[in-house]
Amino acid sequence: MNIYDTSVQVIVFWLGAAIGSFLNVVVYRVPAGLSVMWPPSRCPKCFHQLGMGENIPILGWLLLRGKCRHCHTPIAPRYPIVETITAIIFVLIYNHFGLTIQTLGYFLLMCWLFALTLIDLDTMTLPNPLTQSGLVLGLVFQIVVGYLDNNHSIIGLRESLIQGILAMVLGIWLYDTIAIVGSMMMGRSAQGGGDAKLLAMIGAWSNWKVILLTAGVAAVLAIVGFVVVAGYSTFKSGGIKAGANKLIQPLPFGPSIACGATIALFGGDWLIGSYQEFMRSDARYLVGVPLLIALTGLWWWVRRLRLRSSRSIGS
Ligand SMILES: [Zn+2]
16 A cells, blocks of 8 residues: 555545534434534533534544533533544545545445434434435436446436436335335334335435345344344343333334445445355255244244233223
8 A cells, every 4th residue: 555545545534534523413403403504513511612623523522532621511422433433434435436426426325324324313213304315416426427437428327317216216115015014014003204215315326236135134134133122121121021112112224224225335246145155055044944933933022012012002
C-alpha cells in the first residue's frame, strides 16, 4: 500500500466520520419532526452550542471525555460509536469499488440504511420521508449507472431503471407475502407498513436477485435476533417469564432488512456459492434436520405464547 492509497483512505475515513456525526442528528431529529439543519449541535441539557473542537467526530467526544464542557452532563458513547461505524463502512465501500460512481451511490445507500436501522431500534418506526427519499435516490442511481456503464447509451439507462422499478415492486409484493404467511403462523395480525417501503427502497437501488436474497437473509437474522433478545432477557431478569414476555412483544424488523440488504449487496455471490457448496456436501443432513426441528419447536412455542397472550388481552 502506497502513500497515495493510505492518504485517500484516511480522507474517506474522516468523511465517513463527519457524515456519521450528521446521521446522529438525523436519527435524533427526523422522528421528532425537527429540522436537521437548524439549530446547530448543542448540549441537550444546558443548550451550550458545540464549538469547533467539540464538533470534531469521534475525537471531540474523546477530548471531552464523554461529558458536556459546561454542565458536565454525560454524552452517550453511542454518538462516537455511530461515527466510527459509518467511517469504517465508508472505507470498506471505497476499498471495494474505488473512485467510481458506485462508491458514491453506496455511500448514500448505507447512510440511509444505517439511519433507518437506528431510528427503527429507537422508535419502532421507519419514517416515510426517509424511505421515500431513499427510493427516489435509488432510481436516480440506476439511471446514472445505467447510462455511464453502458457507453453512455439511453438503452442501458432504460434497462437499469426498469430493473430498479421491477425490484421495487417485487420488494413490496414479497414483504406482503411474508407478512401474510407470518401472521398466519404466529396467530396475530401483520404489522409494519414501513418494512415494505424499506424493502421497496432497497429494490430501487438493486435488482430482483438482491431483493430475494435480502428477504431470505433478513428472515434468518430476525429469527436469530429474536432468540438472542428472548434469551438475554431470560438470563438478565432471571426468569422464563421475562423471556417469554419479550417473545410476545414485537421487535423491529427494519434492522434485519437493512443488514440483510448489506450482506446481499456486498456478499451475495459468496453467500450463494457457499450455500451451493453446502447443499452438495453430506453436512446438509447433519445441520439441516436438527435446524428444521429446532425452528419448528420455536415456532410452535411462540405461537402458543402469543395465542395465550391475545386470549388474556381479549377476555
Ligand atoms: Zn451541557
